[in-house]
Amino acid sequence: MTKFLGLLLSLIAIIHIIQAQGQQGFTSLDCGLPANETSPYEESYTKLMFTSDETFICGGRNGRIRENPEGFAKPYETLRYFPDGIRNCYGLKVEKGRTHMIVARFVYGNYDGFDVKPKFDLYLGPNLWATIDFQRLGTNSTNEEILHMPTSDSLQICLVKTGETTPFISALEIRALGNDSYITKSGSLMRLSRSYFSKSGSNIRYMKDIYDREWVAYNGAGFQGEWTNISTTLDVNNSNKYVPPKDALIHAATPTDANAPLTIELPSGGSGEEYYFYAYFAEIQDLQAKDTREFNISLNGEVLSDPIIPKKLDITTVSSVGTCQGMECILQLTRTNRSTLPPLINALEIFTSIRFPQSETDENDVAAIKNIEAKYGLSRIDWQGDPCVPRQFLWGGLNCSNTDMSISPRITSLNLSSSGLTGNIAAAVQNLPQLEKLDLSNNNLTGGVPEFLGNMKSLMFINLSRNNLNGSIPQALQKQGLELLVDGNPMLCLSNACRKRPKKKVLVPIVASIASAAVVIAVLVIFLVRRKKKATAVGGTSMVNDTFANKKSRRFTYSEVVKMTNNFQKVVGKGGSGMVYQGTVNGSEVAVKLLSQTSTQGYEQFKAEVDLLLRVHHTNLVSLVGYCYEGDHLALIYEFLPNGDLKQHLSGLEYLHIGCTPPMVHRDVKTANILLDENFKAKLADFGISRSFGGHESQEFTEVAGTHGYIDPEYYRTNRLAEKSDVYSYGVVLLEMITNKPVISEEYHVAEWVSTKLNQCDITEIMDPNLCGGYDHNSAWRALDLAVSCTDTSSSKRPIMSQVINELKECIACENSRISNNGGLESQEINISLDTSVVPKAR
Numbered sequence: 149m150t151k152f153l154g155l156l157l158s159l160i161a162i163i164h165i166i167q168a169q170g171q172q173g174f175t176s177l178d179c180g181l182p183a184n185e186t187s188p189y190e191e192s193y194t195k196l197m198f199t200s201d202e203t204f205i206c207g208g209r210n211g212r213i214r215e216n217p218e219g220f221a222k223p224y225e226t227l228r229y230f231p232d233g234i235r236n237c238y239g240l241k242v243e244k245g246r247t248h249m250i251v252a253r254f255v256y257g258n259y260d261g262f263d264v265k266p267k268f269d270l271y272l273g274p275n276l277w278a279t280i281d282f283q284r285l286g287t288n289s290t291n292e293e294i295l296h297m298p299t300s301d302s303l304q305i306c307l308v309k310t311g312e313t314t315p316f317i318s319a320l321e322i323r324a325l326g327n328d329s330y331i332t333k334s335g336s337l338m339r340l341s342r343s344y345f346s347k348s349g350s351n352i353r354y355m356k357d358i359y360d361r362e363w364v365a366y367n368g369a370g371f372q373g374e375w376t377n378i379s380t381t382l383d384v385n386n387s388n389k390y391v392p393p394k395d396a397l398i399h400a401a402t403p404t405d406a407n408a409p410l411t412i413e414l415p416s417g418g419s420g421e422e423y424y425f426y427a428y429f430a431e432i433q434d435l436q437a438k439d440t441r442e443f444n445i446s447l448n449g450e451v452l453s454d455p456i457i458p459k460k461l462d463i464t465t466v467s468s469v470g471t472c473q474g475m476e477c478i479l480q481l482t483r484t485n486r487s488t489l490p491p492l493i494n495a496l497e498i499f500t501s502i503r504f505p506q507s508e509t510d511e512n513d514v515a516a517i518k519n520i521e522a523k524y525g526l527s528r529i530d531w532q533g534d535p536c537v538p539r540q541f542l543w544g545g546l547n548c549s550n551t552d553m554s555i556s557p558r559i560t561s562l563n564l565s566s567s568g569l570t571g572n573i574a575a576a577v578q579n580l581p582q583l584e585k586l587d588l589s590n591n592n593l594t595g596g597v598p599e600f601l602g603n604m605k606s607l608m609f610i611n612l613s614r615n616n617l618n619g620s621i622p623q624a625l626q627k628q629g630l631e632l633l634v635d636g637n638p639m640l641c642l643s644n645a646c647r648k649r650p651k652k653k654v655l656v657p658i659v660a661s662i663a664s665a666a667v668v669i670a671v672l673v674i675f676l677v678r679r680k681k682k683a684t685a686v687g688g689t690s691m692v693n694d695t696f697a698n699k700k701s702r703r704f705t706y707s708e709v710v711k712m713t714n715n716f717q718k719v720v721g722k723g724g725s726g727m728v729y730q731g732t733v734n735g736s737e738v739a740v741k742l743l744s745q746t747s748t749q750g751y752e753q754f755k756a757e758v759d760l761l762l763r764v765h766h767t768n769l770v771s772l773v774g775y776c777y778e779g780d781h782l783a784l785i786y787e788f789l790p791n792g793d794l795k796q797h798l799s800g801l802e803y804l805h806i807g808c809t810p811p812m813v814h815r816d817v818k819t820a821n822i823l824l825d826e827n828f829k830a831k832l833a834d835f836g837i838s839r840s841f842g843g844h845e846s847q848e849f850t851e852v853a854g855t856h857g858y859i860d861p862e863y864y865r866t867n868r869l870a871e872k873s874d875v876y877s878y879g880v881v882l883l884e885m886i887t888n889k890p891v892i893s894e895e896y897h898v899a900e901w902v903s904t905k906l907n908q909c910d911i912t913e914i915m916d917p918n919l920c921g922g923y924d925h926n927s928a929w930r931a932l933d934l935a936v937s938c939t940d941t942s943s944s945k946r947p948i949m950s951q952v953i954n955e956l957k958e959c960i961a962c963e964n965s966r967i968s969n970n971g972g973l974e975s976q977e978i979n980i981s982l983d984t985s986v987v988p989k990a991r
Contacts (some may be wrong), residue, residue, distance in 0.1 A: 165718065167641075168961060173324030174360070175240060177201040177315045179212040180228035190221055196355045198223045201320065207529060211316065213257025215288065216262075224255045224289070229316035231306055235271070235541045237306040237533035238320060242298045247330050249359060253291040253319040256282055266313035271306040272296065274537035275504035279340075280315075295330045295337040300511040306533045308541075321361050329389045330426075333469070337424055337499035340415045344396030344495040347377045350699075357393040363495065366401070372411040372478075374404035380432040385462045392428050396495045397463065400432055406490040410481040414472075414498055423447065423477065426497040431458040435489070442484045443491035448472055452542070455484050459875045470977055492612050509536040509548065510556040515557060515865045516579035517546070522911075522925040523574045523933060526567065535559065549582065561585040565611070570620065570955055571933040573612075574597050575906065588614040589633070595937070597946065599624050612637065618945070702774035706781040707901075713740050725753050730788060737788035738773050754782050818858045818881060819889075857891035857898075872943040880937025888916035897911045899939040906936070930955070 166444065174196065174209035181187055181200040188199040201617035208228040216225065230236040242248055251268060254652060263969060270292060303322070330337060342363055344352065349365035357363065368375060377399065384397040403410045442457045447470035457466075458464055479493035508514075517535055536548035536557035545564055550557035559580050565587045572595035573588065584606050594613040602624025603612060610625070614636030617928045622641055625632055634640055710716070713730035721728035726744035730737065743754050761772035761784075776783040854860075858880050880919035883898045884891055891898050905914045911928055934955055940946050947955075 165250055173243070173319070175322040176221045176223070177204060177238075177320040178226060179319055179356050180208075180212070180226040182210050182226070188309040189222070191221060193221055194360065196354055196360065198319075198483060199789050200239065201228060205236065205238045206527070206532060207232055208521045210528050211259040213255055213259050214261065215258045220257075223319045224253055225257075227257075227259055227316050227318045229314050230309070233309075233529040233532075233535055235306050235308050236528075237304045239304045240320075240322060241301060242303045242322065242850070243324055244298055244301045245958060246327065247295055247297045247325045248303075249293065249295055249321075249323040249325055250303075250305070251291055251293045251319075251323075252317060252320040253289075254280055254282075254316065255289040256316070257288055259316070260314075264313060265312060266316065268313065268315035269308040269310050271304075271308055271505060271533070272336075272783070273304050273306075273508050274534040274541075274636065277502075279729065281447055285539055293339040293500065293772075295325070295339070297336070299508060300514075300962075302511075302514075304533045308514070321360070322449050323361075326389045326391060330424075334805070335501045335503035338502045340423075340498045342495075342497045344393075345375075345377065345401035345493060346379065346399035349399070352393050352395050353827055354582045356395045358391055361393075361497075363393060366496075368412040370415075372409055372413060372542065373403075375401045376404045376435060377401060377411065380461075382432070382461055384430045384432065388463055388465055390426065390428075390465050392463065392465075392495050397428065398432060399428050400430070400492045400494045402492050408484070408490070409484075410491045412479045412496075414477040414479055421471070422471065422501040423470050424499040424501065425452070425466070425468050425470070425479070426499075426624075427459040427493060429456060429464045429466070429492065429497040430462060430494050431460045431492070432494070435460075437490050440486060441485040441489040441492060444484060446480050448476075448478055449480075472730055476804075479894050485809070494708065497665075506537050507554055509534050509555045510558050513559045513580055513582075515559075516576045517543075517562075519576035519579070519929075520562075520564075520574045523571065523576065524564070524567070524569045524928040525926045526564075527926075552729065558582040559854070560606075564591070566590040569593055569924050571595070571930070571937065573601075573617075577601070577735065578604060580604075585609040587611040588615070589636075593617055594947065594951070595619075596709060597621055597634070601625055602630075604628065642872075673901050679742065702772070704774050704777040704783070704785060706774045709742070709776045709781070709783050709785070711741060712738065712785070716740075716742070731785070733785065735772060736773075739788045741784045741786070743783065754784065758784060797799070809978065818855050818877065822881075824889045860943065861941050870943060872946045872948070875938050876940075876943070879935045882935035883939065887914055888917065888918060888927075898931045899936070902932070902936060906932075 169901040174197050175193075175270065176198045177200070178187070178189075178198040179200075179201045179664050181198075183202060185202065187199045189427065191198055205228070208230045211227045213220070213225055215228065219280055235502070235507075250272070256265065265285075267279070267281045267283050269279050270277045272294065277294060280290065280292070282288075282290070293464060301458070307317060309315055330457040342361060344363045346365045347368065351365070352363040354360035365853065376926075377904070378401075381398070384394055386392055386394050388395055399412065400562040425447075427447075442455050444455055445466060445468075446451050447468075447790070447802065451469060452467050452470055456464065456466060477498075481493060483489070521531060528544060530544045531624065533862045535543045535546055536550055539550070542548065545567075546559055547561035548557040549560050560578070560582055561584060562580065563585070566589070569588065569591035573593060575598070577583070578600040579585065581604065583604060586601070586607060586609070589611045590613070592958070593612070594964075595617065596619035597617055601607060602622055609631045610631060611633040613633045616639065618639040619638035619641065620633070621634065621640070634642070657959075685718060686911075704712075707729075712733050713729040714731070718730040719727055720730045720739060726742050729742065730742045732738065732742045758772065758775050769786040770789070773785040773787060775785065791897060854863075854877070858877040860876035863869055863873040880891055880899065884901055887902065889898050889901065896904075896954045902914055911925065913930065915928055915930065934947075936946070937947050
């Protein structure tokens with residue numbers, strides 16, 4: 149498993165996971181495998197690829213067995229145990245409508261040093277599957293196997309605490325079986341035994357069995373009477389929908405007394421239970437012309453099928469269902485009157501039926517509530533498994549309709565009051581069509597009240613009190629019978645005449661900072677230092693002289709610039725005011741921006757940039773090594789950043805904002821202006837068109853500046869520049885990074901494209917495809933929500949920097965909590981201060 153903590157644009161720790169499944173349709177989880185151990189890895193006996201279970205479950209702790217007398221294989225040496233919560237559940241992807249073999253393995257091995265045999269329940273979705281009772285077993289290991297056809301594309305396997313002992317699990321193995329195999333009238337199949345008939349032999353698994361079923365060599369313990377083991381070295385055809393392993397079919401059992409039946413006492417599944425038999429026959433002996441092998445198969449005297457004549461070196465499978473009314477259950481193969489040879493059997497599977505009466509919650513409701521959970525980054529220990537059933541494990545804050553066990557429950561009430569929610573009201577709420585009550589009060593929700601709430605026919609109570617919602621109440625919500633509570637939202641208007649939003653003190657900008665590929669943390673851009681006065685001339689000699697006064701210590705001659713760049717040999721970039729070349733000063737690499745003689749704004753931007761960088765120093769601003777001002781030759785010499793710009797490194801980066809004072813607007817925030825050093829730390833560059841506010845909310849400029857696609861549309865339309873102009877550009881950068889799509893294409897602007905996709909409530913089509921679907925949905929939704937809010941076409945609806953910073957603080961706290969829960973083995977915690985009171989000072 150490859151962990152990818154990157155793309156946390158603005159915050160987010162997104163883990164890129166390569167789910168290692170060496171075999172298609174197989175999931176093999178080594179439960180409790182620490183993050184610092186190799187995953188996936190190849191198990192030595194089966195050659196199956198096992199991966200850590202960490203991304204399939206939210207809780208639990210890692211353990212390792214202390215006692216291993218049986219020499220358990222590597223996947224069963226570790227385990228995950230669950231001291232917290234009553235129900236802890238694995239969430240797994242499966243193929244709906246296809247039978248799967250699900251195996252849960254448990255090896256206690258005195259991992260905790262207490263040597264107290266645990267007892268707990270194992271659930272499949274909302275239904276009890278088995279009780280794991282080591283106290284009764286008197287052994288250190290056991291496993292449960294079931295053949296089950298999922299009714300949805302997801303599968304929940306839950307461990308439930310039933311007493312004082314702690315549930316645990318060692319491995320989970322899921323195998324998609326052949327189409328149309330092991331079909332039952334109803335319910336699922338619990339394995340009682342799976343044997344092939346050889347008096348000596350080892351267990352058979354993958355790769356000899358393509359489905360990794362475990363076949364045990366039968367030792368004859370259940371036979372009544374003597375039996376003889378026969379075998380062949382020839383190949384036996386095993387081609388049918390069950391595909392039993394050829395290594396099993398080359399062996400067979402016959403009664404030693406050719407006139408006697410072959411009698412097998414079956415393991416007990418309980419009186420009155422349905423037994424499912426899958427018996428495999430192949431003739432592996434050379435028969436004489438006069439020989440015939442024909443026999444009947446019966447259960448407690450009841451014949452199960454027509455007479456069987458095994459085919460020469462070819463598989464015949466008989467599947468049947470029977471019931472044993474008494475405690476004894478006898479399977480018998482009896483030769484017919486015309487048979488000259490005794491009966492024969494090569495392999496046998498025996499199952500008992502198990503019914504799961506409780507229907508799972510409607511899968512569309514489950515998808516909706518999980519999208520809501522992901523959007524708000526909720527992390528609740530009781531939000532595991534099926535949301536509605538069984539009733540004793542109902543998710544906190546939910547109520548459901550579930551009076552009939554055969555009908556899928558529906559979510560009827562959602563209460564997320566006082567849950568620390570931020571951002572807009574989740575669009576996924578509308579995908580709960582039977583929702584009657586919605587309580588989102590006492591949170592920090594922003595944006596407008598969505599009209600879709602009024603179109604939800606079942607919704608009769610909505611509490612949005614004490615949030616930060618704005619705009620007006622949609623007409624659709626002003627309907628009879630709907631109780632709507634909205635007090636405590638000072639920006640929310642109860643009529644169409646909305647109050648003006650009060651002016652707020654302009655908040656500080658931000659500086660970009662990007663760390664390396666393991667945990668990449670960054671901060672983007674608005675920045676530093678108030679200018680002494682606004683420049684008015686373009687290209688004026690006095691202006692340039694004023695700028696360079698008393699700064700000769702960093703001044704280079706033009707001939708030195710030619711020498712340091714080796715006569716401008718290597719171009720590393722191109723800006724609006726000229727070319728950028730690579731050079732060397734005193735053994736250190738530099739980047740030299742040479743002012744183009746044809747640049748219309750070159751002198752003004754050149755002067756602005758050198759004036760700022762000679763007075764201001766910060767870890768996330770490109771450092772100015774010096775300048776050249778000699779006649780018409782103007783050049784800026786910067787530190788050289790070898791990893792290019794952010795635009796070249798979109799896949800796997802994350803961002804977070806740090807504010808600094810005084811208020812300024814960069815006006816050209818884009819990925820190409822964020823350069824990366826050898827450690828992938830970001831350095832903001834190109835400050836030539838930055839402007840200060842002088843303390844006012846906005847300021848009018850005669851000419852709009854910036855890069856097409858990143859420019860705030862409101863600034864472009866009104867010429868009024870404000871802090872939120874850079875917020876818009878920042879949002880575009882986030883979207884560019886989340887999607888890895890160009891900002892402008894022939895068909896769309898990236899913000900318009902994302903908005904279209906969001907209407908489908910599917911984040912998978914939005915995220916960078918290079919992540920191959922391996923990312924944390926909670927983090928991804930929060931990053932996307934932040935980016936979308938930043939790119940709102942109306943500046944009044946965009947967040948201010950303090951809101952952005954608070955969101956990022958919460959994201960970092962969540963990521964550190966997740967890392968801490970993994971025992972600190974995944975990576976170092978993110979330790980970044982977002983204290984905006986600590987700012988670099990001009991000097």
